[in-house]
Amino acid sequence: MTKPQFDIAALRNSAPNAEWITNSSALRAYECDSYSAYRELPVAVVLPSTTDEVAAIMRHCDVYDIDVVARGAGTSLVGGAMPKAGGIVLGLARLNQVVEFNPDDRMICVQTGMTNLMVSHIAAEHNLFYAPDPSSQMACSIGGNIAMNSGGAHCLKYGVTTNNLIAVKIVSAQGEVHDFHVDDGFDLRGIICGSEGQLGVVTEAWLKLETSPEGALPMMIGFPTPEDAGECVASIIRAGIIPVAIEYMDEIMIREVERFANAGYPLVSALLIVEIEGDPTRIAVEMGAIEKIAQKHKANPIRRSQNANEATKIWAGRKAAFGVMGRLADYITLDGVVPISQLAEALRRISEISSNHGMGVTNVFHAGDGNLHPLIMYDAQKDGDLERAEALGVEILTACIELGGCLTGEHGVGIEKREIMKRQYLPHELELQMQIKDIFDPQWRLNPDKVFPLDISAERRS
Amino acid sequence: MNEKQIIEAVKAGSGRVFGSGTRRRGDWSAQEHNGIISYLPDELTITVRAGTFMKEIEEKIAKHGQMLGFEPMDHSVIFKKKGMPTIGGALGVDADGPRRLRAGSMRDALLGVRFVDGQGQIIRAGGKVMKNVTGLDITRLFAGSFGTLGVALDVTMKLLPKPREQHIVSYNVPIAEAMDGLGKCMRMPLEITGAIYADDQFFIRQEASVVGPLKTRLKNELGKGETIDDTKWVELRDWKYLAQMPEIWRVYLRPSQVTKFLENIENPYMVLCGGSQIAIAGSLVDFQDQLREGMFARCEKGAVIGARFPKFTNAHLKLIEHTQKVFDPLNIFGGRDEN
Numbered sequence: 001m002t003k004p005q006f007d008i009a010a011l012r013n014s015a016p017n018a019e020w021i022t023n024s025s026a027l028r029a030y031e032c033d034s035y036s037a038y039r040e041l042p043v044a045v046v047l048p049s050t051t052d053e054v055a056a057i058m059r060h061c062d063v064y065d066i067d068v069v070a071r072g073a074g075t076s077l078v079g080g081a082m083p084k085a086g087g088i089v090l091g092l093a094r095l096n097q098v099v100e101f102n103p104d105d106r107m108i109c110v111q112t113g114m115t116n117l118m119v120s121h122i123a124a125e126h127n128l129f130y131a132p133d134p135s136s137q138m139a140c141s142i143g144g145n146i147a148m149n150s151g152g153a154h155c156l157k158y159g160v161t162t163n164n165l166i167a168v169k170i171v172s173a174q175g176e177v178h179d180f181h182v183d184d185g186f187d188l189r190g191i192i193c194g195s196e197g198q199l200g201v202v203t204e205a206w207l208k209l210e211t212s213p214e215g216a217l218p219m220m221i222g223f224p225t226p227e228d229a230g231e232c233v234a235s236i237i238r239a240g241i242i243p244v245a246i247e248y249m250d251e252i253m254i255r256e257v258e259r260f261a262n263a264g265y266p267l268v269s270a271l272l273i274v275e276i277e278g279d280p281t282r283i284a285v286e287m288g289a290i291e292k293i294a295q296k297h298k299a300n301p302i303r304r305s306q307n308a309n310e311a312t313k314i315w316a317g318r319k320a321a322f323g324v325m326g327r328l329a330d331y332i333t334l335d336g337v338v339p340i341s342q343l344a345e346a347l348r349r350i351s352e353i354s355s356n357h358g359m360g361v362t363n364v365f366h367a368g369d370g371n372l373h374p375l376i377m378y379d380a381q382k383d384g385d386l387e388r389a390e391a392l393g394v395e396i397l398t399a400c401i402e403l404g405g406c407l408t409g410e411h412g413v414g415i416e417k418r419e420i421m422k423r424q425y426l427p428h429e430l431e432l433q434m435q436i437k438d439i440f441d442p443q444w445r446l447n448p449d450k451v452f453p454l455d456i457s458a459e460r461r462s
Numbered sequence: 463m464n465e466k467q468i469i470e471a472v473k474a475g476s477g478r479v480f481g482s483g484t485r486r487r488g489d490w491s492a493q494e495h496n497g498i499i500s501y502l503p504d505e506l507t508i509t510v511r512a513g514t515f516m517k518e519i520e521e522k523i524a525k526h527g528q529m530l531g532f533e534p535m536d537h538s539v540i541f542k543k544k545g546m547p548t549i550g551g552a553l554g555v556d557a558d559g560p561r562r563l564r565a566g567s568m569r570d571a572l573l574g575v576r577f578v579d580g581q582g583q584i585i586r587a588g589g590k591v592m593k594n595v596t597g598l599d600i601t602r603l604f605a606g607s608f609g610t611l612g613v614a615l616d617v618t619m620k621l622l623p624k625p626r627e628q629h630i631v632s633y634n635v636p637i638a639e640a641m642d643g644l645g646k647c648m649r650m651p652l653e654i655t656g657a658i659y660a661d662d663q664f665f666i667r668q669e670a671s672v673v674g675p676l677k678t679r680l681k682n683e684l685g686k687g688e689t690i691d692d693t694k695w696v697e698l699r700d701w702k703y704l705a706q707m708p709e710i711w712r713v714y715l716r717p718s719q720v721t722k723f724l725e726n727i728e729n730p731y732m733v734l735c736g737g738s739q740i741a742i743a744g745s746l747v748d749f750q751d752q753l754r755e756g757m758f759a760r761c762e763k764g765a766v767i768g769a770r771f772p773k774f775t776n777a778h779l780k781l782i783e784h785t786q787k788v789f790d791p792l793n794i795f796g797g798r799d800e801n
Contacts, residue, residue, distance in 0.1 A: 104645035105716040106736070127649040149595045160593060162602060163570045176777050182569075183714050183739075185760055185770055186610075186782045187556070190569065190602025194595045214651040234504040240527050240623035279651065281672050337591040340505050369592035409593030417596075424596055428583050433598045435788040439781060451597065 003086045006064050008044055011088070014060035015053040019094065021045040030089050033074040033081040034136075035416060037332075037386055042069070042083035049094040051169060051177060051203040057090065058201065059175030067445045068173075070197045072113065072144030075136040077333055078414030080148060080196050084448055090201060092143045098122065099204055107166055109206045112143030116150075119207060128209040131158030134410065135319060146202050149194030151410035153245040153318070154275075156368035158210060160410065162193040169204035173441040191436065196412050197447035199440035216244060216277035218314045219287055219304045221294045222268030226250065226363075229270035230344035232297040233367045236274070237340060239293060241286055246368035247273040247318055250347075253325070253362045253375075260324045263317025264310075266301050272367065273318055321364045322375070329360070329377035330386075334393050335411035336400030340370045349399045350374050357392045371409035372400065394420055413451045421453055430456060463494050468613055473582035475794045496548070498522060499616055506621045507573060507590060512550030512614035519549060523621055531622040532568050533559035533656075539700035540710065540763050550614045556606030559699050560656035560667065563648075563736040569605035571619045577604065577612035580790030590618045603785070608768070610797030611789040625655075625669035629677045630695055631687035633664045638721045640664035641737055643684050645717065648736060650683070652676050656695070659733035660703045665690060704730055707743035709764030714739055715757040723752050746771055 012020050021027060022044045031039040048054050061068050067087025074081050083089050092113035099109040103126035110119060116137040119130040133152035134140055140150070146168065151160040158164065167181040168189050178200075180189035192199055223229040233246055249257070249271045258265050265271055272294075276286045291302050305311045325331050338346045347363065350372075354361035365373040374396055378389035397407050397420060407417050407424050421430060434452055437444065437460075444460045463471065496513035503526040510519055516534060523529060534557035536547055551557075553575065558567035565571070574588030587600035604611055633640065640659050647666070648654060653676050656667035666684075668676050681687075697703070704710055707730065715723060717737030724731065729744035742749055746759065750771060753759065761769040774782065786797040 102716070102718045103649065104641075104718045106648055107716065149599065151593055155593070159566070159570060160595075162599065163566055172777075178775075178778055178781070180778075181714065181758070182567075183760070184758075184774075185606065185608075185768070186785075187569065187602050187606055188778075188781060188785070190605070191598055191600070191785075193602070194599045198598070211649060211651055211654075237506055238504045240626075242623060278653075278670070279675055281675055282670060285671055337593050339502070339507075339591055341502065366593075371593045404589075405591045406589050406594045407596045409591070410595055412595055413597065421597060425586075429585055430597075432579070432585060432788065433600070436598055436600075436785060439784040439788065 003065065003067070005043070005086070006066050011044065011057075011060055011064070011066065014056045015046065015048055018049065018053050018057070019047040021047070030071065030074070030083060030091070033071070033076040033079060035077055035079040035082070035414065037380070038079050038082055038415060040083045040085050042087055042089045045089045045091055047091045047094045051171065054090065054171045054201055054203050055175045055177055058171050058173060061088070061445065062174045062443075065443065065445065067448055068201075069447050070143065070147070070201045072141030072147070073115065073136075073139045075140040075144065076148065076414060077335070077411045078408075078416040080412050080414040080447070080450065081144070082415060087445075092141055092203075095143075095203055103128065106209045106211075107206055108209060109204060110142060112146065112202050112205055113141050116140050116142060116145055123209045124212070127212045129212050130207055131155065131164050131210050132161045135322065142205055142207070143202055146193050146205060147195065147197050148410065148412040151366070151371065153247055153366055156246060156366065157242050157244045162190060164208045165189065165193055166206040166208055168192055168202045168206075170200040170202045172200045173443065173446050194412070196414065196451050198437050198451060199446065213277035214279045215283060216275055216311070217283055217287070217305050218245075218273050218275040218311050219290065219302065220265065220314060221272045221274060221299045221302050222266040223270040223272070224268070224298050224300070226270045226347040227344040228297045228299070229272055230347060230367070232272065232294055232299065233343060234340050235293045235297065236290055237368070239289060241289060243274045243286075243290070243368065244277050245273070245275040246366070248363065248365050248367035249273070249318070249321065250363040252360070253321055253364045256324050256328060257317045257321055260327065261317045261320040263313055263320075265317060266303070273314060318364070325362065325375050325377070330380040331375045331377045332389055332393060333411070334372065334374045334376070334396055335408045336372050336397045336405060337409040338370045338372065338400050338403045338405035340368075342403040342405070343367060343370060346372060346400065346403055350396055353392060353395045353399065357388065359389060359392055361392070361396075369409070370405065398423055415450055418451055419453050421451070427456070434460065465495065465615055468495060468615070469578050469582045469584070472578050472580065472613060472794060475792060495615065503528060506623075507618060508621060509590065509616055509618040510549055511616050512548065512553065514549050516547045516549055516552060524624070527624050528621040529624045530571060530619065531561060531565035532557065532571050533561040533565070533699065534568065535559045536700045539702055540705045542705070549617055553605055553614055553617055554607070554609045558735075560658060560695070560734070562734075563657065563738070564655050565622065567605075569602050571621075572601050572605055572617065573620055574618040575601055575604050576615045578615060579612045580792055580794045584615070585612065588618070592620060608797075610786050610795050612795070626671045627673035628667060628669045629673045630665065630667045630690040630692070631680065632690050633684060633687040634662060635664050636662070637724055637733065641717060641721050644736060647680065647683055650679070652680050657736040658698050660698060665695070665698060667695065698732075701732060701741055703732055704741060704743045707763075709743065709745055710762045711742050711744070711746065711749070711759045712739055712762050713742060713749065713753070713757060713759045719754065719757070726752065
């Protein structure tokens, strides 16, 4: 249901110095995020540059019952930043300053519109880096990372956003400003992280920085079957080695990446990219150990990168993977997680489900933590094809739950998976989560219609 | 008590629940609800009942060369209690230890928790896999909530492989020199996994599969120190240096603020977690004037245990109380001061 139109001029007066966008052609840029199959025009977009401005806007929206969707860089893959018709988008792009940074602290306080990569750039001068590294890190914002509790290829060793977030400054639905710290004694910071903009707007964050390793080198390992690759991952972990990343790529993906990105990948049925970091001795010792393990799982070929150039080339291929698939077809990306011991079984089921539906699915994912990213290819021009792809996706995610996993490891629920939340949670568990939202946002005006199934949240949203 | 009895006890509203009593005694104990449910070394995960002794878990996983990354301190040392720490107790206080500066606290190892809320309902938060962002993260909220949200039934944690080699060294240096040295060394790839300052001694631990070259490089930076054994390290982990003191506070601050903070402090103290925390023996008045914006302190031991300074704002406190009320509407777990 769309609420009656509000007075835009009055809203603008709540933060006259912020940048306001109200003309329809400029608003188009905000109608969707990277989950572009679903679009909605907001009434206005505001780009504040201070916490005070955010608070003033939120207070106004509270009084006049205006829905607010916070937006970082719009790279959400699940519609997390899709606007609500009749509401506004509160963009964080101009909140992009360092608030406080002393390298000796190994932490940094930034405004949350800053991009993920910029944080690591600033830290790099001091031999530090910010660990969570989603594939979209060039563009995605820290605010978006906090909303989705983002991970990335390197979180096998360093954890995801919540493990690297020390404190947040958050503006509530009523425009109150709160500071939550990990050690408060009651971890409201922890419930904010990953709450998908449901509980407030985070404007500043203290982030933990890690020591840059002396070096890091990836190795490529090819396997005759996906099962061999899956089992090899479990064997590496069992041997007590935690690589910074273990990435998996299947045959279709390898072929396409080779065609367009020319990364030098061997044409095999399944490929692992395993990255080891540390001093040269450690890298050599651990790579040697992994090589021995891989041989037991019929690996061929095994190629160690020898220098930074080779390493860059290997990673360039992996990071180009999604873009490459975009040239071939429209696709949706899933984000289910399974226990590592179930990787091989999960891959088997995905290929079975894919052939039952007669649609192509290719796999590229973070194998070390069991976080699958099946890409379902479809044709947006073909009537009903998107719906078919979505139905296939639901089947794959249901299989992930059956195997002891979950619906999403790092992308979030958004609009994409809200209806299938019922497959992971029981009604009283969802009710508990919704009651937590009630506390922070009693009118359900913050990023409404997301995360929770529409039928069970209908009364709260009306 | 088994799972069913715990649910019945909660429904009967019979009061607070505690572990084995390393911290304080409760009305009834959930400690009998114990045992390892599943341990999967290949997955680096373990699921245990909340009353399981920490020691049992640590011994079991050590056989596979694995460990709890958060290296929990044993609170029974400062509390002079005989009870052995349980995982449920560690969850309640969000236990941490020296490796915090690399691996975080218990909440960072936590993959999921199943608990009984104040209405006797079983709630599953998180799960058994390494990554999970499905819905609100109740797991993190539960860790460190001092049992105010529910009675934990079982806990799934991520484990870490135990580094093959370690090297612990101590230096007899003033705090300013220690913090300067640490600031420099922590920005070098020296694999430092613990840094503690206590009793005019600065202790650094390095861990790696091959520690030799790292040792030499640390020596090049800080000079030759005295090699320390594991027993001493465990004493540091458990704050043995402060254990006799009747009152202990933990101050949360940033490493660059430590030296100045301590300038006018006469009380015994330990700088923990590479300078992100200071444990101070004494009462709040001894140091509260040194607390600058953004710093805060919590009482770890003594009459006002659990107190925080500065106090939460009223709005912040209201959010905490309302959240506790969602989990425990009848205030069975005693989270809220209600008349």
